[in-house]
Amino acid sequence: SLSDDKVKIGVLADMGGVYADICGKGCVTAVEMAVEDFGGTVLGKPIEIVSADDQNKPDVGSAIVRKWIENEQVDVITGLVASSVTGAVTQVTTDAKKIALIAASASNAFTTKQCSPYNAHWTYNVVALANGTVKPIVQSGKKKWFFITADYAFGHALEGIATKVIESEGGEVVGAVRAPLGTTDFSSYILQAQASGAEVVGLANAGADFVNSLKTAAEFGLTEMMDVAGLLVFTPNAQALDPAIAGGMLTTTGFYWDRDEESREWSARFKARHGAIPAMPHAGAYSATMHYLNAVKAAGTDESDAVMKIMKSTKPDDFFAKNATLRADGRMVHDMYLVKITKASERKSADDIFAIQSVIPGDQAFAPMLPECDFK
């Protein structure tokens, strides 16, 4: 039985801000595709989608979600990109006992410090990024690191976890600078990196910050002196960069469109509707929604506890989720991929951005579950 004779999915994303390319309208499109592929109804009742722009502001996002839940009978929230928004929203959803399918946020807090029985963190997190990218580089013998870190929670977390990985592999962090979010000029940070004597400069930032810092690094000749590793690179960011600068860089992703036949088929459909190849959150949003709807069908209700129970006991399996389980703490553990950004000479088309180097099994990518977050 459904609470109000329908299942209503709220997609909260950044429609016009810095994350719009990563999880904005594309996430809405992906969820729409999931609903259509599912058949448009569940248990004989319609599935509805509402969407809104959180402008990357926690207050805006939480207010919208509060209204959706209190006033518009929304049953499940997905999208969720800026970690700050996700944090605020999951407070609301947890209070209201509604499920949050986190498709795009990087922070690992939602399954650790702020874990909740109603969170399902789908696509990737900072731990997977650090493990995926940093570990192989340190293992290859480049042990002295310098970080240029985005000066907010996400960057700090990324740097912290990467540091742990480096140290556990016998490497050392020789220095770090914190650049404010939205820094336009990275040159002084690049100079500091140059002077640090490191072998690798880790860019613990994302989006425009990543693009700007890498460009400046190239301009000041840093890329010729040392290796640069981007810890979080989405396909649209890589596409924005000159391959002469970014080509050859290693990074970790939860999805790449050109992985296999299945992913290519879905990505082609997505591109036809959205106009660009999917970034990993798009695929994650689809996959999470699909898994949720399947669980509602199996549970015969949209009551959150019952649905969550089934989500955690059945394994997600689709073009995105490979070797996947939704753990009791809400972490969706699945295969991650170490990829290399292709050089201009290697590109067969404009969308040919990554070359998969290796598959990182989920249990190596993600951290083990904390006992206090075991919501079995």
Add this chain to the structure above:
Amino acid sequence: MSTNHTSADHTNNTRREKLRISDLHAFYGESHILHGIDLSIGQGELVTLLGRNGAGRSTTLKAIMNMVGRRSGSIVINGTETINMAAHKIAHLGMGFCPEERGIFSSLNVEENLMLPPAVRSDGVSVDEIYEMFPNLYERRFSQGTRLSGGEQQMLALARILRTGANILLLDEITEGLAPVIVQKLAEVLMQLKARGLTILLVEQNFRFAAPIADRHYVMEHGHIVEEVHAHELIEKTELLNTYLGV
């Protein structure tokens, strides 16, 4: 259209007409200030506009320069109709305007203020002559314009338009705030200018200053011209002027 104004005819007979205004109305936003002014000035004449505070004398001068909200009627300067002319073109007909509030620019020093208005004719008073006329200005030539004393600013405002070579001068209350010595000197200056053939329309509160140097006087009240007095009629019309001006 009739041009049958007695005063105009009178002056036309003797000198070339430099400025003729007929049926001039002027408005500031909603308020109608001038209600059909007719006047005419010939070359080399010095004519005053007398009247009480608020009679519309300054407004008449501003209307001539197209500095009021809206105006209608006819203003012919040197034979050119200017009622539809853009404000910045009027000066180039040889007009020089010295406003009541002086309009000294604080962002410029005294000399820059003096040199500011573009020359409209070639035969203006030279800078040396001006400094000779107003030694205060020479002494203070590098100080900021608005740092001058009230009276010095008044001198500067007048000097500034003499330099441009304008040959029709519209002067608004130029003796205001000036020491008696300077007022006397100004009277001499105006006589000299007149002698050079300049045409002057003078708005004055100080009737004692204006009376001996003017050829004619127009008396204004409530936006109308109510009386025209020739210099030679002054004695006989003293009573009348008294009632209008409260001298």
Add this chain to the structure above:
Amino acid sequence: MKISKLSIVLLGVALVAPFVMYPVLLMKILCFALFASAFNLLLGFVGLLSFGHAIFLGTGGYVTGYLVMNSGLSPLLGILAGTAAAAALGAVYGKLSVKREGIYFAMVTLALAQLMFFVFLQAPFTGGENGLQGIPRGFLFGFIDLSDNLNMYYFVLAIFLFGFWVINRTIHSPFGQVLKAIRENEPRATSLGYNVNDYKWAAFVISAALSGLAGSTKTLVFQLASLTDVHWHMSGEVVLMTLVGGMGTIFGPLVGAAAIVGLQNFLSGGELGNYVHIIMGLIFIVCVLAFRSGIVGEIQKIVKRNFS
């Protein structure tokens, strides 16, 4: 008097509103109405455009949020503390800025606010980009459960009415008379022996304190304090609210806040969400070009024209 009749009607509407409309939205409107009224006290009645007023809103919010969350302060004490903090910041910023006039004042307040914005961004206790999340609403007087939206609403309404009363009283007080005189002719006020900067400063502090009150209350309503409230966009929004409603009028900021919050609410739900900045910008332009007296100001004009 007409105004008081109108006030009674409005009060009646406010009392029944939560049964008709979504209470959280109403609370948001009330908070912003108070904020805009406090801002209008400066802009409309002293002639000072503070372009960094959000900083007081946000300071109130952060301080209240932090204390309620970490020192278990009751909601009322938390709000008092937040208001006091905003007043204190206002006292410092006021001292620095009232020396300047007009546009200079606007620039100085904007830059000072930006300074504090970065402090809030980087200080350890504000949670940076995340802000303070999950702030408990708590119990009023120890027994009224504010997590109930209806209880919270009446609490917010009471705070709003208090703040609104203070503003009105200030405008129509001996102090308000002096402010009016200063706005009309500052050198003359000085020559009559008034230290005009002291009066401007006092008005600035009152306005900052009430903005802080609005921010503290808002924080409890949304259980969240974030950078949005200290960002210069927010400072722009409160200007817009006041402009749309009618600056220098008593009810203008109220109407403006309702209009802008309502519009944002409407836009954020639908397809137009993308256009929110463009639409705000256009409203700014249209208001400035064609609608400077704002909604209430225009209504007053019409009333004046037709009934007197």
Add this chain to the structure above:
Amino acid sequence: MSADYVLETQNLIKEFKGFTAVDDVSLKIQRGHIHALIGPNGAGKTTVFNLLTKFLTPTSGRILYNGHDITSLQSAAIARKGVVRSFQISAVFPHLSVLENVRIALQRKEGNSFHFWKSEKVLDKLNDRAVELLESVGLGNFAGAKTVDLSYGHKRALEIATTLALEPELMLLDEPTQGMGHEDVDVVADLIKKVSKDRTILMVEHNLHVVSKLADQITVLQRGAILTEGDYETVSADPRVQEAYLGVAVEENGA
């Protein structure tokens, strides 16, 4: 004897970037007098006013008011002590009513000007006094009018009423009749004469007619320094004054 002087300046000097606008001026203003400051343009009269009211800070010298040194006080403090100036351009609060204009001045002494929690009704008790003041300058019928709508002369009268409300011991008037028609000049001159009872007035004025009619004592400034002092007869007879200020035709202006 010095008690006779309300205001004294001692060797007052004001320099602007090497230019001395006020040069060693020692003025003594006797209580109860109307004291006029005259002199050619740029002599430094307005500057002296600005120094006395602290709109400018003297380069050196002292200002004594009732025997106390007020050289270091701020403008508003000087005004509160009883030295009040009027401005050359009409200094009124245009959008307040005529009554409110006067009341603002009366209010200052009430000590409630920072009381934002009180109703403005507490000011109503000042209304009687305000009306009284308005009547004394002939504006009794205009109490309720908006100030912008007043004529120029009335505005000047209002300004004087407002100044009187402060009960100044010493009033400073800078060219009070400038820009007025003849009628208004006489009205204002009479008004000044009337209010000069019980107080001292220092004025700058170019209208010699007014000066001769009102002034008990005249100080003539030239190039920042005092040229001479005395009553109208003495001063106007001084050949130096005739040359520097009056010009030759003194008689004409006298009438």
Add this chain to the structure above:
Amino acid sequence: MAEFLGINLFGLFGQLLVGLINGSFYALLSLGLAIIFGLLKIINFAQGAIYMLGAFLAYLALQYLGISYWAALIVVPLVVGLLGILMERFLIRPIANEDHLYSLLLTFGVALVLQGLFTHLFGSSGMSYPIPEAFSGGIKLPFMYLPNYRAWIVVASLVVCVGTWWMIEKTKLGAYLRAGTENPALMQAFGINVPLMVTLTFGFGVALAGFAGVMAAPVYSVSPDMGSNLLIVVFAIVVIGGMGSIGGAIITGLGMGIVEGLTKYFYPEASNTVIFLVMVIVLLIKPAGLFGKEA
């Protein structure tokens, strides 16, 4: 050698030079603001958005019309200036007689619209613009590698700034401009076409921002919000320099770039706030700004 009192001199010199480069942008932007403010008494809040527009136009011109960097350096400021002229003519002039606060609000609205529009059209992840061929590579200084393009930024903006300063402070045209803003009606009466002059000045001030935008495109990511944060810093710089002082804007712009560079070296946490702190100190000591005239 490169150490002195425990300070890494090479690092310090590097930061100073980088500060000078940033200062060049500050100088260009604050110069544009100061001209518009000093002469028209308008605070152009859209200056940041117009800087962004300049960068985007350069990007679009290259992408879609194949217009090179060099051509863009000329064409874009012209186009932007033209837009500024239209803006002045149709938006600002109608409210020229109102309180100047309204023009501030109006341009604030324009900034929101421009920024919103570009975000809507191009997203906000940023576009990249290649460094022009002629400037690829760099100079190896003893203490750092100075990319050629960065050197060009300093040179070009100094030339533009000094030229503009000279034109406004030292020529008759400048005197007309200054006087025309003080009392436009009187200047008209003197025979000067003030409205035209005002429009052109606004266009010029705006074009400077467009020029800065083109200069910035190759080094910063071209994104819709590139101007908005920069703008407030530039406001602070204009306040420090003294509003309306043309020379003050230039010197302070360069100086603040250097101060910021030093802060990044000695205490990076404060690099965001240092300019605002300087502003507070200057306000306390000299309320009119370093080069401003007391009102």
